[in-house]
Amino acid sequence: MSEPVLETRNLSKSFGALKATDDVSIDLIAGEIHAIIGPNGAGKSTLIAQICGGLTPQSGSVLLNGRDISNLGTSERAQAGLGRTFQISALAMEDTVLENVTLGAIGQSARPWRFWTPALKDYELKQRAMAALDQVGLSAAVDQITSTLSHGQRRQLEVAMALTLEPRAFVMDEPMAGLGAEGSKAMTGFLDGLRDQAPILLVEHDMDAVFALADRISVLVYGRIIATGTIDEIRASGEVKKAYLGETV
């Protein structure tokens, strides 16, 4: 079995007396979608922040392709190949769709220090940007101002931004958030095909999507992983039932 693409080892973070992340060790192997689920307040956002770089854990480490990235900042982890999507779309709202994906392309090139050639006329940047837009199906909206996009289109753009990076692993924070039935189906279909490009650590609330996509599920409750396994294993788990439903039925 090859080493995991993304891995956390004994990640712990407390805020005063509150243990937001309690000794979390999960991994993501090539070609899989590993879903993280859990009731509200379980600490999913805190966990993502520690993986992607916004929060420093008190102990534990994060590894990408075997390399310890625990001491790297957010932008450095992105450069190393961690492609993140946000629960609430983080886009430059005043800019056009093309400008946003071009931003992603510039990021991938790691060379923003160019002052002469117009960014939108640069051939390589345009290629990369359009490739990402084509992949998510947003090419028609190239020149639209991002604030005028529908919610579903913004979620697509959010994913396109991660694609421009050509990441080694995706960390997606509730990509289904706010999508209706149609949008969720489309996004689910899209993510299904995406796992071959790079594995996805998928934090999600939408159980239909989770059961349709996940190769493995980990359940996070009060900062601790109480179970990890296939969909069937998790469905059958007494621990999980107790966490979601209270006392065992």
Next chain:
Amino acid sequence: MMQERTINALVLAGFVLLPIWALATDEPFTITLATRTVLLALAAVGLNIALGIGGLVSLGHAVFFGLGGYAMGILAFHAQSFTPLELGPLTIAGTKSMPIIWLCAIVVSALAAFVIGLLSLRTTGVYFIMITLAFGQMFFFFSISWSAYGGEDGLSIWVRNSFPGLNTLIPIQFFGLCFAALCLALFIHWRLRASPFGLTLNAARQNPARVEAVGLSPIRLKLLAFVISGAITGLAGALFADLNRFVSPTMFSWQLSGELIVLIVIGGVGRLMGPVIGAAVFVALEHLLGGLTDFWHIWLGVILLVIVLFSRGGIIGALTGKAGPHV
């Protein structure tokens, strides 16, 4: 609704035609007024790069204006009094050559912007506004205390500095020089904004988290913008001091920093010609209303209030019907 391009062309044309007309009708004072406008615009164009593209609300940009002015003042002072400037082990003869003075002004301002930016960019929001203000005040009070260069009374330079091939004492020639500097700064803003750097800086203003997520550092981008911005404003300061043949601590004042922001807002934040239109409005008000009443600031306040409450894109925003960048 007008196109922004049309507005830009008209404004530039106006700045070319007005002094020519003044020359033809023998009104040197109008040329001086136009020069003053151009230099305030230049200072504001510098600020607009940090503010309009980068979203950095610097209430201390007068620091660079003053540094440029004092760079000119100190070098020219030592030249005109035939005393060398002693900086520790180095002894520098003063100079009255504009190109050298400009180079000094730009380098000093850029260095200051680097240090101030490095320290200030640890903060955001109101705290950033206040720490930039703090640096401005530090320089302001320091210059008052430095009696070697006039202290509170300021420093007079007897003769305007020289530029090879021109007679800088002739108003229209000096105007030409200043206008050329303004055009260069506008050109820099224009190319910068369209470049990859400009695109990433503009995105950093709107959503720093997004910029980090694509692998870039918003703070480094903003720092570079701040340095470029400071350098341009510094050049404006050196020219401004040359226009008045006088430099004083008021070039460091927070009121001036505030006025630069106001200029940009009146014209249109982030727009190429925003600072230029704003400077024209400001100087026009100062000149036309200032003659009528001592209280013309009231009207400036009213205009500003109206713009902030009702038309945040400033004059360009109102004319083009498109709101500009949101800072």
Next chain:
Amino acid sequence: MSTILIIEQILNGLQFGIMLFLMAAGLTLIFGVMGLINLAHGSLYMMAALAAAALAGAIVEIVVIRRLYAAAHLDQVLATFALILVFSEGTRWVFGSFPLFLDVPSYLSGPITLPGGIQYPLYRLALIVIGLLVAFGLWWLTVRTRLGVQIRAGENDREMIAALGVDISKLYTIVFALGAALAGLAGALVGAIQSVQVGMGEPVLILAFVVIVIGGIGSIKGAFIGAILVGLTDTLGGIFLPQFFKLFMEAGAATQTGSALASMAVYVLMGLVLIWRPTGLFGARS
């Protein structure tokens, strides 16, 4: 340098600090609750020393400020900067540029002997006491009363408390008026030891901002500590720095250099605090 002089200057520094605190407390309340930077607060300080501060505050809030809550910081700064211009010049137009000299009431004039044999002006001591009483009152207001609870809750989540039935508009007007009143009180009290004139607002305005930034926006405790720090730095710096420079410069230059550097000292203090704590001593960490 006698001990008496040092103690006297410390007391002066405290008195100045406490007056600054009154200004700053109102400002930090306003910004903390309403998220509004009110640059025009300084002009209010000035107008208040002339009359009717709370009334002016309420009117301004209702007419202008209400439109600005949702606006970006820059807009708020600008709008209130605009208001300063209007107020400043308007007042100058209405009242003229000549300063007003107010008198210290006779029962508060003259020196009082403190423990240790030090003579200190009774009026200034009264200011310190009044200021401390107001500080206590504010503490009691924010910690013990319902209004205080609403104010503190409002600092954290405006929309939530509106959803819970608190009348936000009325709350904001009260907070703004309270802030203005505090500024007015400070102005009126100080009016007796300093002349009242246009432009008296601006230097104090800036210092009040420095205070709340050092203390952390929204924190009354921060405003208090910040104000004392600033008051002491400014007063003690103003006395001791020129003395320090007299050691190796001649008197005139020493005084000029010393007092200018003293003015700088407060900003250096703020700069250092922000570099160490980017949101002030007690401000909310993002």
